[in-house]
Amino acid sequence: MSTSTQDVEVGGLSEPILLTPPPLSSFEAPFRGVVPVLKSLLSLIFWLITELLLLPVNIILLPFSMCCGPRYKGVTPAELRRASVINNVSQIKPAVDSLKHAFRSGATRSHAWREQQILAILALVKENEDAILSAYSSDIGKPKCDWFLEKQAILGDANHMVVHLRELMQIEKRSIPLWMLPGSTYIVKEPLGTALVIGPYNYPMNLCLCPIIAAVAAGCNVVLKPSEQMPASEQLLAELLPKYMDPAAVLVVTGGVPETTALLEEKWDKIFFTGSERVASIIERKVAGSLTPLTLELGGKSPVVVDKSANFTVAARRILQGKFINAGATCIAPDYVLVEEGEAEQKLVAALKQVTLKMFGEDPQKSEFYCRVLNKMHMDRLEGYLADAKKKGAKVAAGGQTDAADRYFAPTILTDCDASMDCMQEEIFGPILPIVTVSSAEAAIDFVLSKPKPLGAYLFSSSWKVQRAFQSKVSSGGMCINDATVHVLGTDIPFGGVGPAGMGSYHGREGFNCFSHCKSVYSHDTMTDGLTWFRYLPFTGFTETVMGLVMGKSW
Ligand SMILES: *[C@@H]1O[C@H](CO)[C@@H](O)[C@H](O)[C@H]1NC(C)=O
Numbered sequence: 001m002s003t004s005t006q007d008v009e010v011g012g013l014s015e016p017i018l019l020t021p022p023p024l025s026s027f028e029a030p031f032r033g034v035v036p037v038l039k040s041l042l043s044l045i046f047w048l049i050t051e052l053l054l055l056p057v058n059i060i061l062l063p064f065s066m067c068c069g070p071r072y073k074g075v076t077p078a079e080l081r082r083a084s085v086i087n088n089v090s091q092i093k094p095a096v097d098s099l100k101h102a103f104r105s106g107a108t109r110s111h112a113w114r115e116q117q118i119l120a121i122l123a124l125v126k127e128n129e130d131a132i133l134s135a136y137s138s139d140i141g142k143p144k145c146d147w148f149l150e151k152q153a154i155l156g157d158a159n160h161m162v163v164h165l166r167e168l169m170q171i172e173k174r175s176i177p178l179w180m181l182p183g184s185t186y187i188v189k190e191p192l193g194t195a196l197v198i199g200p201y202n203y204p205m206n207l208c209l210c211p212i213i214a215a216v217a218a219g220c221n222v223v224l225k226p227s228e229q230m231p232a233s234e235q236l237l238a239e240l241l242p243k244y245m246d247p248a249a250v251l252v253v254t255g256g257v258p259e260t261t262a263l264l265e266e267k268w269d270k271i272f273f274t275g276s277e278r279v280a281s282i283i284e285r286k287v288a289g290s291l292t293p294l295t296l297e298l299g300g301k302s303p304v305v306v307d308k309s310a311n312f313t314v315a316a317r318r319i320l321q322g323k324f325i326n327a328g329a330t331c332i333a334p335d336y337v338l339v340e341e342g343e344a345e346q347k348l349v350a351a352l353k354q355v356t357l358k359m360f361g362e363d364p365q366k367s368e369f370y371c372r373v374l375n376k377m378h379m380d381r382l383e384g385y386l387a388d389a390k391k392k393g394a395k396v397a398a399g400g401q402t403d404a405a406d407r408y409f410a411p412t413i414l415t416d417c418d419a420s421m422d423c424m425q426e427e428i429f430g431p432i433l434p435i436v437t438v439s440s441a442e443a444a445i446d447f448v449l450s451k452p453k454p455l456g457a458y459l460f461s462s463s464w465k466v467q468r469a470f471q472s473k474v475s476s477g478g479m480c481i482n483d484a485t486v487h488v489l490g491t492d493i494p495f496g497g498v499g500p501a502g503m504g505s506y507h508g509r510e511g512f513n514c515f516s517h518c519k520s521v522y523s524h525d526t527m528t529d530g531l532t533w534f535r536y537l538p539f540t541g542f543t544e545t546v547m548g549l550v551m552g553k554s555w
């Protein structure tokens with residue numbers, strides 16, 4: 001077997017490509033080349049025929065599907081509600097035990113129950129917008145527009161899940177080796193059990209409710225610990241969730257470190273954490289040895305690469321929308337920009353300044369679209385980045401103003417930044433956008449590759465060669481080409497990190513799978529036992545030959 005590699009030019013970037021795959025014996029893989037092609041052709045034809053046949057039916061059903069969707073049935077009685085909010089460490093264990101008991105009873109398994117819980121979340125969001133807005137506004141001064149975008153993410157996820165729930169719950173047939181016939185192999189999706197969901201401060205509704213949607217869709221029930229850094233939002237979740245959802249579905253625990261510590265001492269079937277790398281590693285250490293499956297949704301410095309072929313106006317709008325929403329406190333927000341030096345940089349900076357002005361006006365502090373910073377600690381941290389960057393030679397192209405009393409930090413764009421500055425070392429998680437110049441798109445990709453894997457990576461370029469190179473070389477949780485952050489709104493693509501940006505993913509079917517175990521089942525027939533006489537002891541030379549011919553092959 002010999003393989004050789006050769007550098008192939010991709011957009012001026014050399015990329016080693018495996019030229020000759022290792023040869024396969026034609027007997028071990030009969031028709032290896034032809035079968036996949038035939039299969040794809042057949043499935044395409046099959047798809048076309050079914051679509052055509054179903055077209056008239058779909059047209060007739062369309063008005064019905066719009067008005068006769070499933071409905072949410074009422075709220076939970078008051079006497080059941082009281083048990084579902086815990087704010088006392090001593091009550092945690094019995095409450096968690098009762099939730100585990102509810103799971104074992106099978107109450108969470110039926111399609112109807114799961115659908116009801118998701119519909120309840122939809123109703124919760126739609127019926128309590130004013131309460132949510134006022135909680136957000138008192139916690140962090142979050143403007144209405146930020147909630148509006150967050151709401152769309154929740155509704156999109158919930159609606160997608162309701163529509164596809166039956167399909168996701170179905171068993172999944174897999175192909176079977178010939179000698180295992182007559183029989184079938186398939187996958188049964190079973191709920192993991194009782195899950196602990198720990199939410200972050202930046203988007204309490206989205207990042208607490210979407211994991212719950214995924215968990216109940218999979219048939220799990222949940223103990224939710226919202227972030228105590230947003231007290232009004234935490235209280236609101238504690239008040240609303242038990243009002244809308246089944247007490248067997250969700251239990252809210254409020255409080256701080258002692259409560260979280262007590263929760264982590266329980267045995268969980270799944271822990272789903274969204275937040276910082278620092279807290280994630282504390283949780284990992286705390287549950288080490290308990291073999292608890294973890295999904296960690298973290299962050300990181302998500303880079304934006306803009307090359308000279310980009311449309312700078314469009315790039316500026318898409319970068320800044322993602323950067324300055326929620327005053328930069330978004331895990332997938334563009335963290336810094338790498339742009340080719342010279343004309344490209346000038347054009348981009350001009351466009352960024354113009355777009356900032358258009359979005360937030362002359363004085364963003366007065367804008368109704370601009371959020372505040374969480375607390376003094378974060379204000380100090382951001383002011384520290386700004387002072388350090390200025391000292392090391394960065395120039396303020398826009399913003400730079402702060403008002404500590406109002407927790408206001410202006411949308412700030414810094415040029416002439418370099419890798420030595422603090423704002424290029426740590427995740428910014430605030431409204432500062434440093435711009436670093438590079439000599440070429442290739443150098444930008446090398447820069448990104450020299451850093452830890454980010455949660456998001458964004459490229460603005462109209463050269464498909466650069467696009468292909470970026471896509472194949474840069475490893476990140478998610479990626480946008482000619483956009484930024486919006487991939488999170490795709491309802492049928494997974495959302496999650498890689499490396500230090502997290503592990504595991506959710507949304508849509510990945511959310512369902514995140515809280516499910518894929519159980520392999522082989523169901524066999526007994527009447528035809530004679531056909532597989534060769535698998536039983538005692539073996540002779542002949543049975544070994546037969547086994548060699550039929551088992552251990554790719555059929
Ligand atoms: C917590 O619950 C225990 C027992 O029910 C009670 O004695 C204690 O006073 C409670 N603590 C608080 C802070 O409510």
Ligand SMILES: *[C@@H]1O[C@H](CO)[C@@H](O)[C@H](O)[C@H]1NC(C)=O
Binds near residue numbers: 311312313314
């Ligand atoms: C950039 O895109 C906008 C909107 O699609 C378009 O109007 C404009 O002409 C484009 N600019 C360039 C330089 O292609």
